[in-house]
Amino acid sequence: MRPPPAVAVVILTVREGALQALLINRGGGPDAGRWALPGGLLLDGEGLDAAASRVLVRETGVADVYLEQLYTFDAAPTAKATSSLLVSYFALVDAVRARLVSRETWQPGWFPLRALPEMAFENDAVIGYALRRLRAKLEYTNVVYSLMPEEFTLTELQRVYEVITDEQLDKRNFRRRVLSLAIVSPTSRRAARGAHRPAQLYQFSSRKPMEF
Amino acid sequence: MRPPPAVAVVILTVREGALQALLINRGGGPDAGRWALPGGLLLDGEGLDAAASRVLVRETGVADVYLEQLYTFDAAPTAKATSSLLVSYFALVDAVRARLVSRETWQPGWFPLRALPEMAFENDAVIGYALRRLRAKLEYTNVVYSLMPEEFTLTELQRVYEVITDEQLDKRNFRRRVLSLAIVSPTSRRAARGAHRPAQLYQFSSRKPMEF
DNA sequence: CCAAAAGTGTTTTCCGTACACCCATGC
DNA sequence: GCATGGGTGTACGGAAAACACTTTTGG
Numbered sequence: 001m002r003p004p005p006a007v008a009v010v011i012l013t014v015r016e017g018a019l020q021a022l023l024i025n026r027g028g029g030p031d032a033g034r035w036a037l038p039g040g041l042l043l044d045g046e047g048l049d050a051a052a053s054r055v056l057v058r059e060t061g062v063a064d065v066y067l068e069q070l071y072t073f074d075a076a077p078t079a080k081a082t083s084s085l086l087v088s089y090f091a092l093v094d095a096v097r098a099r100l101v102s103r104e105t106w107q108p109g110w111f112p113l114r115a116l117p118e119m120a121f122e123n124d125a126v127i128g129y130a131l132r133r134l135r136a137k138l139e140y141t142n143v144v145y146s147l148m149p150e151e152f153t154l155t156e157l158q159r160v161y162e163v164i165t166d167e168q169l170d171k172r173n174f175r176r177r178v179l180s181l182a183i184v185s186p187t188s189r190r191a192a193r194g195a196h197r198p199a200q201l202y203q204f205s206s207r208k209p210m211e212f
Numbered sequence: 213m214r215p216p217p218a219v220a221v222v223i224l225t226v227r228e229g230a231l232q233a234l235l236i237n238r239g240g241g242p243d244a245g246r247w248a249l250p251g252g253l254l255l256d257g258e259g260l261d262a263a264a265s266r267v268l269v270r271e272t273g274v275a276d277v278y279l280e281q282l283y284t285f286d287a288a289p290t291a292k293a294t295s296s297l298l299v300s301y302f303a304l305v306d307a308v309r310a311r312l313v314s315r316e317t318w319q320p321g322w323f324p325l326r327a328l329p330e331m332a333f334e335n336d337a338v339i340g341y342a343l344r345r346l347r348a349k350l351e352y353t354n355v356v357y358s359l360m361p362e363e364f365t366l367t368e369l370q371r372v373y374e375v376i377t378d379e380q381l382d383k384r385n386f387r388r389r390v391l392s393l394a395i396v397s398p399t400s401r402r403a404a405r406g407a408h409r410p411a412q413l414y415q416f417s418s419r420k421p422m423e424f
Numbered sequence: 425c426c427a428a429a430a431g432t433g434t435t436t437t438c439c440g441t442a443c444a445c446c447c448a449t450g451c
Numbered sequence: 452g453c454a455t456g457g458g459t460g461t462a463c464g465g466a467a468a469a470c471a472c473t474t475t476t477g478g
Contacts, residue, residue: 002214002215002216003214004214004296005217005296005297042296047286048284048285048286048297069283069284071281072260072281072284072297072299073260074259074260084216084217084254085217085260085284085297085299087284087297132424153430154430154431155429155430170468170469170470171430171431171432172431172432172433172469172470173467173468173469175431175432176467177467192476192477193429194428194429194476194477195426195427195428195429195476195477195478196427196428196429196430196475196476196477197428197429197430197431197474197475197476198429198430198475198476199429199430199431200430200431212344365457366457366458367456367457382441382442382443383457383458383459384442384443384458384459384460385440385441385442387458387459389440404449404450405456406449406450406455406456407449407450407451407453407454407455407456408447408448408449408450408454408455408456408457409447409448409449409455409456409457409458410448410449410457411456411457411458412457412458425478426477426478427476427477427478428475428476428477429474429475429476430473430474430475430476431472431473431474431475432471432472432473432474433470433471433472434469434470435468435469435470436467436468436469436470437466437467437468437469438465438466438467438468439464439465439466439467440463440464440465440466441462441463441464441465442461442462442463442464443460443461443462443463444459444460445458445459445460446457446458446459447456447457447458447459448455448456448457448458449454449455449456449457450453450454450455451452451453451454
């Protein structure tokens with residue numbers, strides 16, 4: 001009897017100034033203390049994208065975010081081989097909107113990519129893969145929309161880029177770039193957030209994945 | 213009973229001045245005349261890469277060429293659902309080295325991407341995907357090594373680039389680029405191929421996929 | 425009036441592109 | 452000697468990178 005394929009989703013967010021991934025931990029049993037990517041088996045008649053989306057909604061409550069297939073792995077040869085293939089996805093969510101569930105088993109938690117816990121087999125490789133893909137897409141697409149709230153300042157957007165690329169950006173050059181790419185546009189509102197000049201609020205021109 | 217996953221391989225070559233894909237055609241039976249990507253079901257205990265490689269060797273006789281996973285599709289809902297998922301790969305082979313088999317059923321043949329025959333369901337999409345990926349990798353990797361013989365002239369290499377990108381390249385700029393990327397290096401031999409000055413022969417510095 | 429972040433232009437550097445002539449060979 | 456493809460350098464333009472000061476607000 002051949003086991004069904006599984007999907008695993010690398011759910012990334014920017015939180016507390018760091019790029020973080022959502023992992024889940026089986027509370028009890030033999031695997032206690034081992035963290036893993038959220039995922040699940042493909043249901044009967046269910047499509048891959050639908051399965052990935054289902055896992056994402058189950059873990060974070062959010063839908064309509066950036067979700068893209070990454071790579072397909074031979075499933076880890078576990079004792080009880082529950083899956084044959086592992087189809088990985090990655091998703092980008094705004095940490096503010098994501099609401100983690102609290103379960104008895106498979107407690108979820110955010111982990112900075114810098115400080116991932118000991119993880120099940122291929123999971124680190126999958127996360128590394130997602131990070132490379134995200135960094136590549138950052139340069140020429142609008143993917144970050146999925147990490148940002150509806151309105152934001154350009155400085156906030158710049159911080160997110162800096163956290164993802166792990167390098168400092170020049171304020172003027174950054175602004176010129178995102179404005180000339182026309183991926184964001186100013187709104188009519190401004191943000192008064194402290195003892196300084198209020199910042200213009202911007203929004204994404206499009207909150208859909210870009211075409212090619 | 214859940215059917216096993218399938219692999220399909222987009223095998224590309226440059227032949228007769230055009231980028232061509234290998235397709236196979238069921239000689240008789242109900243699907244007669246329909247062309248499709250070569251592929252096969254995943255064998256018991258077989259890894260994905262191994263399956264793709266097996267298909268490639270079966271069709272062309274060559275191994276050790278560039279072979280990369282592309283994308284995983286939900287399997288086409290055929291009448292007799294023989295597969296659940298379709299994991300696609302693409303491979304680049306030197307047409308000179310490839311030796312197509314001659315079988316009673318599933319006769320293989322090369323088709324210019326410009327003039328693909330009527331094909332089974334998702335197959336055109338898969339080929340389009342492979343082409344986009346190839347063009348992207350062309351710019352910053354050495355993937356073409358897999359389309360070239362051991363030794364070649366820079367003009368021959370340029371022709372291959374031109375066929376893949378479907379645009380004319382400037383001879384001097386092209387040479388500067390490949391030489392400065394250091395993906396090729398001159399050999400000690402030259403090619404006397406006609407009534408003109410012999411050309412320097414080059415080889416790839418590395419005939420392995422590049423790391424990142 | 426001071427601290428804090430917002431906002432704004434110019435100069436320099438580097439890379440991609442365009443472009444034309446001489447060279448070595450076979451016949 | 453002529454036809455054929457091989458081989459080479461330079462000038463220009465646009466994009467990316469470096470860089471510092473003024474503005475607006477809250478307290």
